[in-house]
Amino acid sequence: MSRYLLRRAPSALLVLFLASVLIFLVIRAIPGDAAAVLAGPDAPPEVVAAIRHDLGLDRSLVGQYLHWLGGLLTGELGRSYLIGGDIAELVGDGLGNTVVLTLAALVIAVLVALLLGPLWAATRSRWVDRALTAFHTAAVALPTFVTGVVLIIVFGVVFRVLPTGGVPPDGMFDRLDITAQYLVLPAVCLGLPVAGVLTGFLAETLRGELRQDYVTTVRAAGVRRRDIVLGHALRGALPVAVTTLGLQAGALLGGAVLVESIFAWPGLGLLVEQGITRRDYPLVQVLLMLSVAVFVLVQLFTDVVHAWLDPRIRLGATS
Amino acid sequence: MTATLDSAEIPETPDAPEVAVPRRPGTFRRGKGLVGLVLVGLVVAAGLLGPLFVSWDPYQQIPGANLLGPSAAHPLGTDDLNRDILARLLSGIRVDLLISFVAVPVGALIGCAVGAMATVNNTLDIAVQRLFDVLLAFPQLILAIGLAAVLGPGTLSVMIVVVSVEIPIFGRLLRTAVLRVRESPFVTAAQVVGAGKGHVLRVHVLPNSLEPVLVQLALSMSVAVFIEGAMSVLGIGVSPPEPSLGAVLTTSLHYLDLNPLFALGPLAVTAVLVLGFQSIAQAANAARGT
Numbered sequence A: 001m002s003r004y005l006l007r008r009a010p011s012a013l014l015v016l017f018l019a020s021v022l023i024f025l026v027i028r029a030i031p032g033d034a035a036a037v038l039a040g041p042d043a044p045p046e047v048v049a050a051i052r053h054d055l056g057l058d059r060s061l062v063g064q065y066l067h068w069l070g071g072l073l074t075g076e077l078g079r080s081y082l083i084g085g086d087i088a089e090l091v092g093d094g095l096g097n098t099v100v101l102t103l104a105a106l107v108i109a110v111l112v113a114l115l116l117g118p119l120w121a122a123t124r125s126r127w128v129d130r131a132l133t134a135f136h137t138a139a140v141a142l143p144t145f146v147t148g149v150v151l152i153i154v155f156g157v158v159f160r161v162l163p164t165g166g167v168p169p170d171g172m173f174d175r176l177d178i179t180a181q182y183l184v185l186p187a188v189c190l191g192l193p194v195a196g197v198l199t200g201f202l203a204e205t206l207r208g209e210l211r212q213d214y215v216t217t218v219r220a221a222g223v224r225r226r227d228i229v230l231g232h233a234l235r236g237a238l239p240v241a242v243t244t245l246g247l248q249a250g251a252l253l254g255g256a257v258l259v260e261s262i263f264a265w266p267g268l269g270l271l272v273e274q275g276i277t278r279r280d281y282p283l284v285q286v287l288l289m290l291s292v293a294v295f296v297l298v299q300l301f302t303d304v305v306h307a308w309l310d311p312r313i314r315l316g317a318t319s
Numbered sequence B: 001m002t003a004t005l006d007s008a009e010i011p012e013t014p015d016a017p018e019v020a021v022p023r024r025p026g027t028f029r030r031g032k033g034l035v036g037l038v039l040v041g042l043v044v045a046a047g048l049l050g051p052l053f054v055s056w057d058p059y060q061q062i063p064g065a066n067l068l069g070p071s072a073a074h075p076l077g078t079d080d081l082n083r084d085i086l087a088r089l090l091s092g093i094r095v096d097l098l099i100s101f102v103a104v105p106v107g108a109l110i111g112c113a114v115g116a117m118a119t120v121n122n123t124l125d126i127a128v129q130r131l132f133d134v135l136l137a138f139p140q141l142i143l144a145i146g147l148a149a150v151l152g153p154g155t156l157s158v159m160i161v162v163v164s165v166e167i168p169i170f171g172r173l174l175r176t177a178v179l180r181v182r183e184s185p186f187v188t189a190a191q192v193v194g195a196g197k198g199h200v201l202r203v204h205v206l207p208n209s210l211e212p213v214l215v216q217l218a219l220s221m222s223v224a225v226f227i228e229g230a231m232s233v234l235g236i237g238v239s240p241p242e243p244s245l246g247a248v249l250t251t252s253l254h255y256l257d258l259n260p261l262f263a264l265g266p267l268a269v270t271a272v273l274v275l276g277f278q279s280i281a282q283a284a285n286a287a288r289g290t
Helices: A002-028 A034-039 A045-055 A061-074 A087-122 A126-141 A144-158 A176-210 A213-220 A225-247 A249-262 A268-277 A281-309 A311-318 B031-053 B085-118 B122-136 B140-151 B155-182 B185-192 B197-209 B211-233 B245-253 B260-288
Strands: none
Touching (some): A002 A061, A002 A281, A002 B122, A034 A045, A087 A126, A087 A249, A087 A281, A126 A176, A144 A176, A144 A249, A144 B211, A176 A249, A249 A268, A249 B211, A268 B140, B031 B085, B085 B122, B085 B211, B085 B260, B155 B197, B155 B211, B211 B260, B245 B260
């Protein structure tokens, strides 16, 4: 197991390193002098110079990069001049909300997929099949901002039953029922595409498993169809589902930015949006790096879980 | 959004497959393929012909028509700057179609060229693979945000973002397909009779590797619509006053309480367009019959 992890880790680290260089260079490539912009149009030259020194812009390019990288590793991310406050604090505040939202979406997606995937694979009813095909196509294809706005119109404008934006006023863990009310629309919106993709892959893999010889054997032994699907075929289909889930992490990260913007959910996504619109590049730089790091780590983690679930991969890796 | 096409399932060095002669009787004449073509066709027709039938100009500010509800003169109402929403919606379709039908093919072309070239040379291959790894390590929308930060908002920026997002996807896809086809017996046969590397790639391998690319093309067009809308929602899309599906939708978000129908137009068109592309992709994928 650990040997498999060791084998995969270097390439993940290389990708992270190259991504950090890329992000650093791209942000540096933005035209205009950041210090002059921050100081404002009427600032005297010594103020501009002081800000430039403060930002570390008077150092060499390599020096700046190493300083930034060191800051990333130690958590000293500098100050955000335009939004105000310590970048590390801003990120910390947003991270909690984003994690709550993403986890809720993930739970919804997995539950829906575990419910509908086996149903879709095992169903003999044409109508169930058609309904699930329609659900799958719509969930996969419809952009988050379309489903999000539809949810707001239906539950917030027409029926007025759920809050359509913001977070619970007294914190996430004060009253769980209120938190759930605030959470349900954004979480469903964020989880729906993942649920669609996951349901599709799970059903597809299950159908493949159901055609295998061992299923015929089990069926011949008199096991009920339901137990075959849930007890035998699902075990074989799970590794693929886990990998799919890992690949969907990117959709979740990108989707979170959109969903937070639509539902005014004060997480990292909203922070990214503010950073971009107010041109707070040190903040954007950190957030970009953070999302790439999360994405790469999730994929690495997925591969390891996949190997753990599927001995063929694990053993293939050690040979 | 599924952006990549079963790339996870294709092993790095696959066994030699037999290259099937494609049999696709009427993929686009019935079922999903037909539905997809009709949906996309409707939107294209609305975008091309629609503005001719609406008497308002999408940029014209009509005196006294602030945030009106639907009426005979303005079927979808008017927006916060007194402009006719239907006119803006129909013109906005053109912008989205431009992005889908220009930026995606350009990205596909560059990606395929890079992917195909990389298969010729080993060192080049490793370098390109690493580059693609890094680009694919960015979640699509995050990459879009990063690029938009540098480029600033605007239609051209959206197109550049779409091109950049598509390059690694198509590059990876074509490379996998080329490596798979290259193991086929007929390629070996061509090499045995003395065909050069470039000739084999151009005449034998590439034409047989294009099938997955065509499927991905339809998928990527729906992704392009998604990226355009998402960038507009985040305030980094096409710059006002230019209309686009995303831009019209974003404006409507502020007035959902006042006039939910305002949002309905862009929502419906976006949904129809995206579902159409997706259905075409699914039908084409099923027709590959692998």
